Amino acid sequence: MLYLSTRGDPGRKRFCEILLEGLAPDGGLYLPERYPRVDAATLSKWRGLPYHELAFEILSLYIDDIPAADLKAICAKTYTADVFGTREIVPLRKLEDGLVLEALSNGPTLAFKDMAMQLLGNLFEYELGRRGEELNILGATSGDTGSAAEYAMRGKKGVRVFMTSPDGRMSPFQQAQMFSLQDPNIHNLAIAGVFDDCQDIVKAVSNDLEFKRKYRIGTVNSINWARLVAQVVYYFAGYFQATASNDQRVSFTVPSGNFGNICAGHVARMMGLPIERLVLATNENDVLDEFFRTGVYRVRGSADTHETSSPSMDISKASNFERFVFDLLGRDAARLKALFGEQLAASGRFDLGADPAFAAAGAKFGFASGKSTHADRVATIRDTWQRFDVMIDTHTADGLKVARRFVQPGVPMIVLETALPIKFAATIVEALGREPQRPAKFEGLEKLPRRVTVLPADAGAVKDFIAAHCR
Template sequence: MKYLSTRGGMAPLPFCDILLEGLAPDGGLTLPASLPKLSSVQLEAWRNLDYADLAAQVLGLFIDDMTPEALQRMTRAAYAPSVFPRIAPVKPLSSGLSLLGLSEGPTLAFKDMAMQFLGEVFEAVLAQRGQTLNILGATSGDTGSAAEYALRGKKGVAVFMLSPHGRMSDFQRAQMYSLQDANIHNLAVRGVFDECQDIVKALSGDLAFKSAHHLGAVNSINWARIAAQVVYYVWGWLRMTHLPGEEVSFAVPSGNFGNILAGHIARQMGLPIRRLVLATNENNVLEEFFRTGVYRPRSARQTLATSSPSMDISRASNFERFIFDLVGRDPRRVVTLMQELKQNGQFDLSALKPKFTAEYGFVAGSSSHADRLQTIRSVHQEAGVLIDPHTADGVKVAREHLEDGVPMLVLETALPAKFSATIEEATGIRPPVPEALADLSRREQRVRIIDCSVQQVADYVQQHAL
């Protein structure tokens, strides 16, 4: 299995090489030269596997430069009961909807599902190669804590995580900033998430700086994150079906497009997915694209602060991988579109709109603060289940795209305890906090607040890199 760049300027590389790189040298994103295919026979053979062994099978389709035994050791460590007391349970709601419970890990967010595997594979590959890695990432709330909890104390790895100052929930901030591990560095940037992400891209695109400081990435520009997320689409499909070829739809709250991109990859591999239902909040750049065919990111000033803050994103860093498929995997066309985006602030692919649903299964919708309050309230009244605001966005849009005879799985984004203020506003109920995190708000926090400056971040990384 070899990997290429969406922009065509990278020689084919094996998995372990792209694992340590993040962005491709040409500024594009890496992805397989060709996707492996899933057969109905293969899927049926996997039906009784536990999650760790299913992950080893699915990830093995993308990783052929390590032994199956080594890969299985990593997945069994990543998905052990001590890490996930429950793993990806299906939670029935009503009217044909169910939740796929992806938030049972250490940071109570779906990002744990991929990040715990990354922690294992990073440490193993770095030890094998005798190298160190400095992870530079940006988070709108959940990626940061999931990465830090997966990599805290890992040998050969340091984490530099940028977050938008004052634009995450109290719980999210406390989860990240309370970590005292020497290899974890939290930088709160005076700006919005997209600006944090721009700083990461600028430094990752500076090849001399990247090489000198051994920079890598842990957000969903890293292909390993996407590959690990494909696993739970297969897991969810196996739990919602009984016969080969039965279709399931998935509704996915979407900010950076990584979570739903994994569903797109699974569908392209042959998993019988009927619809990929993309849900946004008020920052509806992606919903607008699937409705109009025009991709028009907003400026930092136009990016709204909402009650589903992890989706307060206007430039989805994973979207380029989907565009690559949409334009026939033509890297020259991708480069042209990225130039148009830089020059004009948008690009227009409305001529390809018929492919969005007919070929790729995408439909989309958005949700407002009033919508998510009503959805949280109605789900609790109807099913006795509390859901977080992002998951509520997913449920709201999923309800608009239900089809008779097709189960709809909504990917749970986080546990409601992470966003208690919104849950209380909707229901009057304060969601329970897991016992292990009961004292979180009282823990000492360690964070550096900095200006929205590439140079300030570069200076900090230079001073503290391994």
């Protein structure tokens, strides 16, 4: 399996090369040259497999430069009941007829990002050990990616983490999860700005090829294909739990900010998983909902990026969206580069509304979308607790609110849970008048000493910090 850049770089690379590289040299994102297809016989063979074995089967279609026995051992080491709390790893919970939640937040940091990040940490350690090299990971987080990455990488040989986050924009629990870590290979950088500033810094540093090579810069954001392909697994796992046979279709609703989580669903659908609809749910920062309704992709500035009660989706530049648009436009790299390079840089927007390809977003690729507000999520949290005795977080509430618009008879709608409620306690208290349950290991978290450096929203300042801590 070889990988190409969405922006047309002529090079073709294997999995372990792009694992350590992140962005392509031309600023594009890597995708496989083709999506491997699975048929009914393969689905039948996979149905009933333990999660770690299902992960191996799917990942082995994309990874041919790690020996099968080693990849199987990495999957078995990653996906255990001890780490993720249950034998199913991602169990389903029925709420009402046709509507179920898929639990993705039982890992070490209580968010769905653990599903891929735990694997990524083990893959990094394996490949760096095999090469005898080190890697400096530069990431950006709006809340959950940072803690998931840091908990996955802490203590890993040959790995340092430099994680940027928007100063003061995460929930108190999210900040404490990250900033309380004292491991010498973990560095937290609070950026004076919004998440998009952090993401822009990561891309700017990654596009400085001389600096990237000198300091061995890699990424853990979902611009790294390895993380995205790991997320494909739980779409298959959810499908098998929700259906009795392989001729039944399902839909998924996915709370979406940076488009990585739902892009994994797009990949699963392209592989042949019987997905009827992929429903994208946003909060008040509705850049993606606007696109799927109108064809207009319009990036907002920092001043127009709302600070909401589902902060992990307070994003106005969805970096993974480029992968989907690449497929939407028939993998026309020149046109993709013009849209995401020159046109966005010049005007901050592009419009595909009149393009015949835009109709394919729904008709061919199954996408639909909707948005949710603070009042919506408070009402949904309260309703879910009162009717089902189930407490959900704010982002999952956004997903559940939007999902109900798209439920179809006979087609199970699976809503992907994003985090446990404790991460957003203030809104839970507002909705229910009570604190969410806190796992014992996180008691007193907010009172722990913190290790964090505040920096301006400037790529040069971040590069200087990395250089100073890599000597």
